[in-house]
Amino acid sequence: MTLYYSLVFLLLVTEMLIFLALIVPLPFTWRRKLFTFISESPIIAKLQYGMKITFIFILILFIDSVNRVYRVQVELAAFAKNDGRGGPVAMGGSERMEVQARKFYSQRNMYLCGFTLFLSLILNRTYVMILDVLRLEEQVKQMKGDPAVKSGKSLQEAGNVGEIGALKEELAKKDRDMENLKKQVENMQNEYNRMGDQVSGSGAAPRKGQ
Template structure:
């Protein structure tokens, strides 16, 4: 394997380790510390430029390996259609070996590029998840503080309002009973008038 494919394989291993670190279930404080540590180099502009160049180089290697796979596959098909012979069989096995290496390089570069896309999306999702959980905790804390403040400071006012509400309920019940008795009296009077 050529040196540049060894470097691509190293990049793939680094990405797999980073993805494993992102995927493990850590407590939120540990995960936040890990993300801050890991994201520190990505804030550097020179590092971002170098990373984009490396990924561009891997993309070029991927395109080249796809072209090689296509060329070797077409060469293998043309040798298969030729007349069988001992020298042709040796050439065919050599072509199959080149096809294997070209496919290996294509898969290596393709998986590296694909895992790069997955890693960036996973990293962003983990950062959003931590921010959302922090916001939910803040809202729960504020709600608890508001409830305790209502229970502590405004309890006298709440008791006064509840007493007033109880008085209004009693008055309402009294008015309902008076209305029902007046309605009953009216019905009796109207029946007497109808009989006369």
């Protein structure tokens, strides 16, 4: 298995572990803290952005593996058509094993990439469904006056994975840009005042000589 397919397999195992972590029964307070952290963490937001790019490459690998499987199937069909019928091409034992091996590896890569992409969709949908259930459960507990719901952050404002964290990161970036702009305006104002003082000073010098 090549390096990139090994990384795809590692990603598949990671998705399986995350899926198990999502469906593990936990107390409501723990699960609310977990989903609030996932929604607000800027690290998770950056990780999700990187994963989107990674899944694009996995989709390319999946398309390539499907193409390879198709070509191997066409090759096997051509050999089967000519083999045993007196055709010009007859497949030997070693050649047959080589084609079967390529077929196996192509199908393995296709299934690996396909299941990785499919599980990513399942993870996203599972997260949304669990978040909706937790929101409804939180509303029920609020109506009952449960004190455990009043402590901690509410899930009503929680969004997709890292969504709030991404918004906070973007807001912090805009604040930094605003501070830099204020510093530039302040420096320009100081420079303008300095040049104005120089011009007024040079204009007042001849008057003193008179």
